[in-house]
Amino acid sequence: MLRIAIQKSGRLSDDSLKLIRECGISFISSSLKLKTESTNFPLEILFLRDDDIPGYVADGVADIGIVGQNVLVEEGMQDLTVEELGFSKCRLSLAVPKADNYSSIEDLNGKNIATSYPNLLQSYLTERGVQANIHTISGSVEIAPSIGLADAICDIVSSGSTLISNGLKEVERVFKSQAVLIANKELSDEKREILEKLLFRINAVQRSQRSKYILLNAPNDKVAEISKLLPGVKSPTVLPLLEEGWSSLHSVVNEDDFWDIIEKLKATGAQGILVVPIEKMII
Ligand SMILES: Nc1ncnc2c1ncn2[C@@H]1O[C@H](COP(=O)(O)OP(=O)(O)OP(=O)(O)O)[C@@H](O)[C@H]1O
Ligand SMILES: O=P(O)(O)OC[C@H]1O[C@H](OP(=O)(O)OP(=O)(O)O)[C@H](O)[C@@H]1O
Numbered sequence: 001m002l003r004i005a006i007q008k009s010g011r012l013s014d015d016s017l018k019l020i021r022e023c024g025i026s027f028i029s030s031s032l033k034l035k036t037e038s039t040n041f042p043l044e045i046l047f048l049r050d051d052d053i054p055g056y057v058a059d060g061v062a063d064i065g066i067v068g069q070n071v072l073v074e075e076g077m078q079d080l081t082v083e084e085l086g087f088s089k090c091r092l093s094l095a096v097p098k099a100d101n102y103s104s105i106e107d108l109n110g111k112n113i114a115t116s117y118p119n120l121l122q123s124y125l126t127e128r129g130v131q132a133n134i135h136t137i138s139g140s141v142e143i144a145p146s147i148g149l150a151d152a153i154c155d156i157v158s159s160g161s162t163l164i165s166n167g168l169k170e171v172e173r174v175f176k177s178q179a180v181l182i183a184n185k186e187l188s189d190e191k192r193e194i195l196e197k198l199l200f201r202i203n204a205v206q207r208s209q210r211s212k213y214i215l216l217n218a219p220n221d222k223v224a225e226i227s228k229l230l231p232g233v234k235s236p237t238v239l240p241l242l243e244e245g246w247s248s249l250h251s252v253v254n255e256d257d258f259w260d261i262i263e264k265l266k267a268t269g270a271q272g273i274l275v276v277p278i279e280k281m282i283i
C-alpha cells in the first residue's frame with residue numbers, strides 16, 4: 001500500500017482529487033475523514049495542510065504527496081520532486097501600493113516586506129544585492145501595507161485580482177510555481193512499483209489532456225500534404241470515403257499547436273473537421 005498526502009482544503013485539493021480519480025483510482029471521501037483507502041488500487045490518501053506535506057514525505061510518514069513548488073522550494077525540499085503536474089499554476093510576486101513610484105528592485109532597500117515565503121524572498125533579494133527587512137506572516141499578506149505592517153508584500157498571484165482589491169501592484173516576479181508530485185527517497189521496492197504504476201497512469205492522463213483527436217475529410221490529392229501537418233503518434237489513419245476521390249484522415253494534435261494547424265488545414269481544402277477530447281493516451 002502506497003500512502004499519498006494531499007491538501008485537505010484549499011487551492012490544490014480539487015485538482016489533486018481529480019487527478020487521482022482520472023487515474024481510475026476510486027475512493028470514498030468525506031470532508032470529515034482525514035484518511036481514506038482506495039477500493040481498487042493500493043493507495044491510502046491522507047488529507048493534510050499543504051505546508052506539512054513536504055516534511056511528512058521526507059520523513060516517510062507519507063510515501064508521496066502533491067504540493068505547490070512554492071512551498072516545496074521554500075522548505076528546501078525540491079529534490080523530492082518526481083513529476084510536474086501542470087495545475088495550480090501561480091507565481092510568487094513582490095507588490096507595492098498602487099500609488100508608489102516604483103522603478104526598480106533597489107527601491108526595496110531598507111523597506112519592510114511581509115511574506116509567507118521568507119526563504120524564497122531572501123534568496124531573490126540577496127541575488128540582486130538588496131537588503132530589506134522580511135516580516136514573516138502566515139496569511140492575509142495583501143493586507144499588510146494598508147494596516148502599516150509593511151511597505152511591500154511578497155505573495156502568491158494568479159489572476160491578480162487579490163492585489164487589485166487591496167490597492168497593490170505587482171512589481172517583481174520572484175518564483176513561478178505549479179503543483180508537483182513528490183516522493184520519499186527510500187521507498188521499498190514494493191512501494192516503488194506502485195508509484196511506477198501510478199506515474200504511468202498520470203502520464204497517460206496528462207498526455208491526453210495536452211492532445212486532441214482530429215478527424216477530417218480531404219480530397220485524395222491533399223492527403224500527403226495534410227499528413228505532414230498531422231503526423232500523430234506514428235502516422236495518421238487514412239480511410240476511403242464512399243464518395244470517390246475523398247478520404248477521411250484521423251490523427252492526434254497537440255493542444256498548443258491546435259489553432260495554428262486548423263488554419264493550415266482549412267487552407268489545404270480539408271472539410272468537416274471534427275476535434276474530440278481524448279480520455280487516456282498511452283504511446
Ligand atoms: N490563486 C491561486 N491560483 C493558483 N494556485 C494557487 C493560488 N493560490 C495558491 N495557489 C497554489 O496552491 C497552494 C495552496 O494554496 P492555498 O491558498 O490553498 O494554501 P494554504 O492557505 O496555505 O492552505 P493550507 O490550509 O493547506 O495550509 C499554494 O501553495 C500555491 O502553490
Ligand atoms: O491573484 P489571485 O487570483 O487573486 O490569487 C491570489 C490569492 O490566492 C491565494 O489565496 P486564496 O484565495 O487561496 O486564500 P488563502 O489566503 O486563504 O489561502 C493567494 O494567497 C492570494 O491571496
Ligand SMILES: [Mg+2]
Nearest residue numbers: 049050051052
Ligand atoms: Mg498552508
